[in-house]
Amino acid sequence: MRKSRRMPLALLAGAATLATLAACDSKGDTAAPGAAGPIKVEATDSACTVSANTVAAGNLTFEITNKGSKVTEFYLYAEGDRIMGEVENIAPGLNRRLIVEVADAGKYQAACKPGMAGNGIRSEFTVTGGAAKAADADAQKAAATKSYADYVANNTAALEEETAKFVDAVKAGKVDEAKAGYARTRVYYERIEPVAEKFGDLDPLIDAREADLQQGQAFTGFHRLEKDLWKQGLQADSPQIADKLLTDVKDLVAKTKTLQLTALDLANGAKELMDEVATGKITGEEETFSHTDLWDFQANLDGSKGAVTALRPLLAAKDAALVSTLDKEFANVQALLDKTRVADGFKFYTELSQDQIKEFASAVDGLAEPLSKVAEVVSK
Amino acid sequence: MSEVSRRKLFGLAGAGVALAGAGAAAGIGIDKATSGDAQASTNTVDFHGEHQSGIVTPTQANLHFAALDVKTKDRAKLQELLKKWTEAARRMTAGQEVVPGGAIDGGTYAPPGDTGEALDLPASNLTLTIGFGPSLFDGRFGLAAKRPAQLIDLPLFPKDKLDPARSGGDLCIQACADDPQVAVHAVRNLVRLGFGVTEVRWSQLGFGRSSSTSRAQQTPRNLFGFKDGTNNIKAEDTDFLRDGVWAQAGDGQAWMAGGSYLVARRIRMHIETWDRETLDGQQGIIGRTKGTGAALGQTAEFDELDLQVGGAGGEPLIAEDAHVRLASHQALNGVRILRRGYNFVDGSDGVGHLEAGLFFLAFNRDTRSQYVPMQQALSSKDAMMEYVQHTGSAHFAVPAGISPTGSWGDALFA
Secondary structure, three states, X not given: OOOOOOHHHHHHHHHHHHHHHHHXXXXXXXXXXXXXXXXXXXXXXXXXXXXXXXXXXXXXXXXXXXXXXXXXXXXXXXXXXXXXXXXXXXXXXXXEEEEEEEOEEEXXXXXXXXXXXXXXXXXXXXXXXXXXXXXXXXXXXXXXXXXXXXXXXXXXXHHHHHHHHHHHHHHOOOHHHHHHHHHHHHXXXXXXXXXXXXXXXXXXXXXXXXXHOOOOOOOOOHHHHHHHHHHHOOOOOHHHHHHHHHHXXXXXXXXXXXXXXXXXXXXXXXXXXXXXXXXXXOOOOOOOOOOOHHHHHXXXXXHHHHHHHHHHHHHHHHOHHHHHHHHHXXXXXXXXXXXXEEOOEEOOHHHOOHHHHHHHHHHHHHHHHHHOOHHHHHHO | OXXXXXXXXXXXXXXXXXXXXXXXXHOOOOOOOOOOOHHHHHHOOOOOOOOOOOOOOOOOOEEEEEEEEEOOOOHHHHHHHHHHHHHHHHHHHOOOXXXXXXXXXXXXXXXXXXXXXXXXXXXXXOEEEEEEOHHHHOOXXXXXXXXXXXXXXXXXXXXXXXXXXXXXXXXXXEEEEOOHHHHHHHHHHHHHHHOOOEEEEEEEEEEEEOOOOOOOOOOOEOOOOXXXXXXXXXXXXXXXXXXXXXXXXXXXXXXXXOOEEEEEEEEEEOHHHHOOOOHHHHHHHHOEOOOOOOEOOOOOOOOOOOOOEEOHXXXXXXXXXOHHHHHOOOOOOOOOOEEOOEEEEEEEOOOXXXXXXXXXXXXXXXXXXXXXXXXXXXHHHOHHHHOEEEEEEEEEEEOOOOOXXXXXXXXXXX
């Protein structure tokens, strides 16, 4: 698995970046904001005095001084109490700073919350200038995320089905059958790993490697069963671990159905999957006991390609050369993987020569480099 | 006792640096004291003092760090070597050869006493700092009762991938200098003096100091391209040094008073994947802007972190798993350490990637309550862990400084 993922941030990243870009576009149109210095906010237990109530759009700096006796907070709200920015836990006597990027003209509210509770002491705050709101969601982006959502749904359905079979085999003590099903099952997880990683609690339960565990953290999930099957034999608690795996997978599958992805998420996910390959699979660290790293490698490649495929019409319209580079590099990596096929699987990692590993690493770099450019093209 | 420096002795042959007058007057091979040596006074660091140099000394540009194992079981031999090393360190940090008449004046039929590669080079602010590893206290030398409780065997942190060949050691020598060759010369000559008593277990070269330890220094950048160590303890923070860096007599082992505990971690950076991360992503992972180094939400590098500032939707601007948040004293109940790390690139890794990273060196008063909780938080939560891997680890008790007549082993063997 990817070592640790910035879950909440990743979820936000798409939207946040889009907002930032919209703001950048607007910068040219506005008078230099903040030229008049920071906006002073004096907070007491009963008042919230803001030194200016009409300012130009842009980066707004508030300097909040708590002159009251209670710990306070300061918020800038947009319509509908949407938080634009906030500072919490301002102790009496302290000065704190809040820098908020406000790109759009409109009515806002400034609020101090003495005692850090309630609705706060509010005042109107007007932002002028700025640009019109960012254009409505691009239809191509919407189509891309829709298409990728279908890809995710197909894979999560298969993941649940295959995990159930794998778990049954483990519980029945059918070691050979479980071993045969292990890599095949994980394919569906590895294809959508960036999506799974958005659920920060579940991903480690399902996919943590032993070496990555924190002190006192139980070793559960696929890799624990991998260790049982290949190294230490099935343990007394293997059936429980197997049951828990299925429960967690089902939980994950249910959660992915409500996930809202942005086109940027797809772009970042496509890149992350190849970074995964570069740091985890090419080094043989992912499947320490089964050495089935190349199955994961293929699945990561599939997943990356799946995301790029969904974005393809959008990319083709904006940067056709990038699309043809990606096609070529995807094919290059695939050709190398194909050379290691054995029956319906692959060679074990331990059967690869150093030269082969190096060849893979180089091909993955060749692909990941143009992949890292997809996000910017998408955000344009 | 002071002699002309290497630079003086060989100033005539040296590449025309501006000290011709004094160099010419001294002449080759004249072993006598010179006073008012402006060159030496500006680029030597005093080897003696309350604390060892090389800790709060403004961080020099280059590092050669060596961990050694003691091969003898003879306590006296070890003690004797520490004396020899001290004398050699005293000379080299003053810009002299390791022994008088070292490189070329020791007789034609003897191998030169000094290896010679630092001839013509100034002292370059060389500091040599010694430390004692946990394994030195195992009983071979009757030191078991002297082991400080602070000198723990470091726990395995989540995601550690430690190479035993890059970890541990009975002793360490940290050589820092503004010229890499001066640092290498110092370690090489000390290692040579130790043959038969010690052997090198591992060693690490570093360049481009990745922390500043003085307010007079600019914050340098690590190989991720970010300013590193903005919040580091500085030499000027005397209260923090007293409370957080220097061991006190009451801390358990009185012989360590005035010393400190050194944690060395070799942190491999996956710079190739890092370079594919967007600027927004990189800044989010670190929690600082790449340009000025200001914490997110702030405007200038040294503005205090404000962990409780939220952006759109009220999400914290400095994410829960951002590096600066997890490493901050605000998030760690005030815990701070003094960092003195260096960047490294040890060639390539055999699959076409640079074997690059940060050789992390940190000094603290009690590793158990300072470094360990900090690293636990980072190893288990830091978003940056995706791009780094700890591949080496060691821990040393660094004794206090010594007087002009003292030896590195005095306190330990007292």
